[in-house]
Amino acid sequence: MPATNFTKWLAIGTGVGIAIGRHDLTATAVRVRPSGTRVLGELIIQNFREQAAGDWGATYTRFLKKLGLGHVAATVLLPRQELTVRQVSLPGVSDKDLDAAVRFEIDSLNPYSEEDVACDYARIGHTASVVIGITRRATLEGYTALFSQAGLKVASFTFSAAAIYSALRLHSAPPSDGFIAMEALEDEIEIYGESPTKPMLSARTEQSVDQARAFAIAELRMPPETEPTALHDALSRPLAAPADFDRSRSCLGYAAALSTACLRPALKVNLLPADQRRQTSRLRYVPTAILATLVLAVFAAVIAYPRYADRQYLDQLHGEIQKLEPAARKAVALDRQINITRNRAQTLDNFRLHTKDDLDALSELTQILPPPAWLNSFQLTRSAVAISGEAEQAAPLIKVMDGSRQFRSTSFAIPIGKGPNGAEVFSLRAARQGIVP
Numbered sequence: 001m002p003a004t005n006f007t008k009w010l011a012i013g014t015g016v017g018i019a020i021g022r023h024d025l026t027a028t029a030v031r032v033r034p035s036g037t038r039v040l041g042e043l044i045i046q047n048f049r050e051q052a053a054g055d056w057g058a059t060y061t062r063f064l065k066k067l068g069l070g071h072v073a074a075t076v077l078l079p080r081q082e083l084t085v086r087q088v089s090l091p092g093v094s095d096k097d098l099d100a101a102v103r104f105e106i107d108s109l110n111p112y113s114e115e116d117v118a119c120d121y122a123r124i125g126h127t128a129s130v131v132i133g134i135t136r137r138a139t140l141e142g143y144t145a146l147f148s149q150a151g152l153k154v155a156s157f158t159f160s161a162a163a164i165y166s167a168l169r170l171h172s173a174p175p176s177d178g179f180i181a182m183e184a185l186e187d188e189i190e191i192y193g194e195s196p197t198k199p200m201l202s203a204r205t206e207q208s209v210d211q212a213r214a215f216a217i218a219e220l221r222m223p224p225e226t227e228p229t230a231l232h233d234a235l236s237r238p239l240a241a242p243a244d245f246d247r248s249r250s251c252l253g254y255a256a257a258l259s260t261a262c263l264r265p266a267l268k269v270n271l272l273p274a275d276q277r278r279q280t281s282r283l284r285y286v287p288t289a290i291l292a293t294l295v296l297a298v299f300a301a302v303i304a305y306p307r308y309a310d311r312q313y314l315d316q317l318h319g320e321i322q323k324l325e326p327a328a329r330k331a332v333a334l335d336r337q338i339n340i341t342r343n344r345a346q347t348l349d350n351f352r353l354h355t356k357d358d359l360d361a362l363s364e365l366t367q368i369l370p371p372p373a374w375l376n377s378f379q380l381t382r383s384a385v386a387i388s389g390e391a392e393q394a395a396p397l398i399k400v401m402d403g404s405r406q407f408r409s410t411s412f413a414i415p416i417g418k419g420p421n422g423a424e425v426f427s428l429r430a431a432r433q434g435i436v437p
Contacts, residue, residue: 020076026252037258039240041066059422074155077163077332088102088133089197092128144157144276165267166267176196178196178220183230190251201220344398385407387428404433411429413428
């Protein structure tokens, strides 16, 4: 069953449900929270009709005080055999006109006179169907007097269908395509079901399980292969419970306790007159609600603050960046201008160095060439020198130039020849030492 959102967070409270059986009285106390349900205790008063009301009432009072629930008023489920449950469809009737429409239908739904009837009703969810609980006024007054003599605080007299409907929606939503739940109780079978065609089915029968299943399938118009689930399994499984707690035996009292524990039951039907209802004070929830609100607020703040702080920090950072951006652009432009100026100065320095290097190379060449050698061609580049001329002996010139500080890797560009005056004609090429082109 998919969990609901809003309804789940209203599941906060403590409730006591009392199921009146043919012979026994079963009281179940629960504590409900959005995380789940805990059964605080269970009391079964056997043959209560044969005991003095004050005796079993004192037992019940001690049971509640032991659990710290002496202030809690109970929701009581009337016996099904002493109650008539009817369901009518009133399409088009608004909530404002619902009371008049139901009162009009009451006469046709029970065999008693209007003065002898005690009843209450509620619309089933958002449908056009209304569930009505009817009992004889004398029956209701008898139970009211009995519980008053026993000293029990009673907030509501209702019936199983209303309690089960509310209990099923305490922490989750029932299947939208319908379901059937059955439970064997006191030699009878309690039947409850819902379907798209019929929002609620509630009955008690002495038939067999197969006959009860066939009846429920027909009433709810569900597929023939539909298998019922146990009613106690359809209700929310408690997180904790006493060791002797039997969910199958106590499913109706458990459902009644669940329905009264939440702040807003899904289906509220109360046959007890308003002036006789004993309400459990809701003021006790105020500190818990305030504390829960504060915890949720702190939790939300803890989750939201990092994102808020990051956003504020980024906004401040972007603001500072925008303030400093003109100065940063000016600094970048200034760095670019400085680099350009530095490159220009370096270029001028390099040119000045080139002149000195070239003069040094020319001076070196003048010193190392032995007279009467002379040159008729001289070419000087950044990496090499090429000379041609005449000398008495040209071959030793290679060794002379390689032994200088300015030249290396000297070689003849063309073979040595003879000049008209008998001198040797040469053409040399050499690399310059320590010069980066």
